[in-house]
Amino acid sequence: MADKTAYERVKAARRPEKISTAELINHLTSGFFEQHGDRLEADDPAIIGGIGLLNGKPITVVGIQKGADTDENIARHFGSPTPEGYRKALRLMKSAEKFHRPILALVNTPGAWPDVESEYHGQGSAVAQNILKGMQLKVPYITIIVGEGGSGGALALACGDRVFMFEDSIYSVLSPEGYASIMWKDAAKVEESAEELKLTPEALLADGIIDKIIHEYQPGDDLSELRDFLDQEFSQLAKLPINDLVERRNQRYRNF
Amino acid sequence: MLRSRFKMPSHEELVKRMDAIPDHILRECPICDATFFSLRAGSTKTCPNCGYGFRITAKRRAKITFDSFEEIDKQMTIPDRFTDEKYLTKAKKAKKVTGINESVLTGIGTLDKQRVGVGIMDPFFVMGSLGSATGEKITRLFEEATRKKLPVIMFTASGGARMQEGIHSLMQMAKVSGAVAEHSRAGLFYVVVLCDPTTGGVTASFAMDGDVILAEPHALVGFAGRRVIEQTIMQKPPKDFQSAETVMAHGFIDAIVPRLQMKATLSRLISLHTKENVYGR
Ligand SMILES: [Zn+2]
Numbered sequence: 135m136a137d138k139t140a141y142e143r144v145k146a147a148r149r150p151e152k153i154s155t156a157e158l159i160n161h162l163t164s165g166f167f168e169q170h171g172d173r174l175e176a177d178d179p180a181i182i183g184g185i186g187l188l189n190g191k192p193i194t195v196v197g198i199q200k201g202a203d204t205d206e207n208i209a210r211h212f213g214s215p216t217p218e219g220y221r222k223a224l225r226l227m228k229s230a231e232k233f234h235r236p237i238l239a240l241v242n243t244p245g246a247w248p249d250v251e252s253e254y255h256g257q258g259s260a261v262a263q264n265i266l267k268g269m270q271l272k273v274p275y276i277t278i279i280v281g282e283g284g285s286g287g288a289l290a291l292a293c294g295d296r297v298f299m300f301e302d303s304i305y306s307v308l309s310p311e312g313y314a315s316i317m318w319k320d321a322a323k324v325e326e327s328a329e330e331l332k333l334t335p336e337a338l339l340a341d342g343i344i345d346k347i348i349h350e351y352q353p354g355d356d357l358s359e360l361r362d363f364l365d366q367e368f369s370q371l372a373k374l375p376i377n378d379l380v381e382r383r384n385q386r387y388r389n390f
Numbered sequence: 391m392l393r394s395r396f397k398m399p400s401h402e403e404l405v406k407r408m409d410a411i412p413d414h415i416l417r418e419c420p421i422c423d424a425t426f427f428s429l430r431a432g433s434t435k436t437c438p439n440c441g442y443g444f445r446i447t448a449k450r451r452a453k454i455t456f457d458s459f460e461e462i463d464k465q466m467t468i469p470d471r472f473t474d475e476k477y478l479t480k481a482k483k484a485k486k487v488t489g490i491n492e493s494v495l496t497g498i499g500t501l502d503k504q505r506v507g508v509g510i511m512d513p514f515f516v517m518g519s520l521g522s523a524t525g526e527k528i529t530r531l532f533e534e535a536t537r538k539k540l541p542v543i544m545f546t547a548s549g550g551a552r553m554q555e556g557i558h559s560l561m562q563m564a565k566v567s568g569a570v571a572e573h574s575r576a577g578l579f580y581v582v583v584l585c586d587p588t589t590g591g592v593t594a595s596f597a598m599d600g601d602v603i604l605a606e607p608h609a610l611v612g613f614a615g616r617r618v619i620e621q622t623i624m625q626k627p628p629k630d631f632q633s634a635e636t637v638m639a640h641g642f643i644d645a646i647v648p649r650l651q652m653k654a655t656l657s658r659l660i661s662l663h664t665k666e667n668v669y670g671r
Pocket of ligand 1: 422
């Protein structure tokens with residue numbers, strides 16, 4: 135897998151056949167109860183959130199879900215959350231904190247949804263609140279970047295204690311297409327952009343941005359190994375005194 | 391009369407004379423299109439017609455806003471690991487233009503004898519983008535303010551993330567937010583002044599974290615840029631969709647304050663949040 139070029143990795147991360155966030159949620163947890171709405175305005179289908187049992191213990195999951203076909207993609211706006219989506223995630227994270235549930239965030243987004251209405255509803259503010267709260271949550275918080283991890287829209291769900299990436303995933307300050315058009319005024323230079331952005335899991339692990347690469351799972355695969363791994367990670371983090379947990383999380387980002 | 395001694399110049403002649411005046415003496419306001427002599431904008435660089443505050447360097451802003459200002463982390467600049475020549479050349483030019491070594495000027499200032507932590511982003515330093523050292527300086531400012539129990543005033547002006555520093559730029563959003571949270575937990579006051587332009591990753595982090603959020607008139611404030619919206623989802627945004635006035639109407643700004651009243655307003659807000667004489671104490 136590591137012999138793929140950066141741009142091949144971009145394409146692999148965007149494959150519609152990849153295992154979906156919904157399947158990961160349903161097979162990693164049992165008895166998943168989905169919760170809708172931000173209690174302010176709307177329910178954003180780009181984010182699936184709720185409570186499930188991980189090896190018998192309750193966790194809160196928030197995950198960004200792309201559509202499987204055109205209709206679903208339009209409804210979920212291609213996995214780009216609106217402010218309402220981020221506020222739903224924030225509401226569920228606060229609820230998780232209240233009930234001492236660890237948080238698992240699954241990220242697969244090209245970025246926050248860029249439209250006029252999202253601007254009117256405070257996209258910047260919504261992302262900012264998630265980051266601010268994320269840094270202070272008094273429960274273990276783990277993120278897996280499943281496919282695309284695009285800029286602030288990804289970071290909004292990725293400032294936890296651990297950040298992992300699937301083999302076929304990417305994480306960058308903006309898309310290679312956006313980078314190409316800003317740096318060279320030429321959107322066609324995506325391959326060079328992908329290289330320069332150092333957006334592969336290997337490059338990001340070497341740079342200390344992420345903590346581990348998780349091997350790629352296909353739809354229908356048995357997820358018990360991943361489930362046990364997350365169970366272990368959450369158990370370890372949950373043993374830390376709360377102040378230490380938050381302090382270590384802050385230190386993780388303080389070093390950047 | 392006098393008139394007889396002077397021949398009135400024709401319109402064409404007048405236009406020619408206007409052309410002969412160097413650009414920097416006549417200015418056109420990008421907001422109201424009024425044309426006026428630079429001098430009339432005064433030391434605060436404000437449009438005499440509509441009150442728009444022209445983009446100014448961080449150093450000038452420090453001078454027109456605070457009674458005194460003592461810079462901290464003055465030497466901090468782009469880390470050695472970034473070696474791209476084009477980028478470093480750009481940064482070198484930016485240092486010359488702005489007189490600072492990164493896109494934010496930080497320090498301790500005084501406003502009517504009240505001490506405050508101050509951060510001022512400079513839109514002329516690589517578009518005020520969020521570099522690693524920018525994030526580090528702002529983080530240290532909040533840490534210092536937390537230690538000294540000082541409020542923080544942050545003037546934002548930024549094109550967002552610094553592309554040349556890639557993912558490290560993105561990580562600054564989390565790093566600064568950690569320090570903002572710590573400052574807030576200590577019960578200290580944080581006021582943001584959104585200046586033209588505040589966009590992208592800066593809007594999506596510390597620019598929207600203030601206890602009070604002010605803006606300068608007509609400042610552009612948003613997350614996604616107009617071009618990104620047009621090219622990604624083929625939607626054509628209305629003209630003023632990201633003006634401070636629009637953002638305020640949607641509930642994200644406490645007040646819009648003209649530059650000439652900024653100092654007095656900030657001083658008043660600091661005083662309101664640091665009174666010793668409070669209920670229940
Ligand atoms: Zn004007």
